[in-house]
Amino acid sequence: MSKSAANYDAFLAGVNPDLAIRRGPIAPVLERVDSVLISPIQLTEEEFDQLVDFVRNGLLDSRAKPDRLRKLIPTSVPSGFPVLVFE
Numbered sequence: 001m002s003k004s005a006a007n008y009d010a011f012l013a014g015v016n017p018d019l020a021i022r023r024g025p026i027a028p029v030l031e032r033v034d035s036v037l038i039s040p041i042q043l044t045e046e047e048f049d050q051l052v053d054f055v056r057n058g059l060l061d062s063r064a065k066p067d068r069l070r071k072l073i074p075t076s077v078p079s080g081f082p083v084l085v086f087e
Helices: 027-032 045-058 067-069
Strands: none
Touching: none
16 A cells, blocks of 8 residues: 555544544555556646646636535435535
C-alpha cells in the first residue's frame, strides 16, 4: 500500500472538517488504481504550486456561493420525499 495514501490525514491536508469526518478503506482503491499512479509522481515546486492553484481556484465557479445556491433548493419535490437540508 502506498505510504502516502496510508498516512493521509484530511485535517492536516486542510480539508474542511465537515468533509474529513469519514475515511473509507484505501487498500481496495489502490488495488484498482493503474500501477503508474501508485508510484508517487515527482513534481517540481513550481509544478506543485501550479497544481494547488488550479485545484483551489481554477475549479471554483465564483457564482457557486452558498447564498446564491440556497435559493435554488426547492421547498418540495414531485415525489413527495423530503428535500435535503443544506447548511
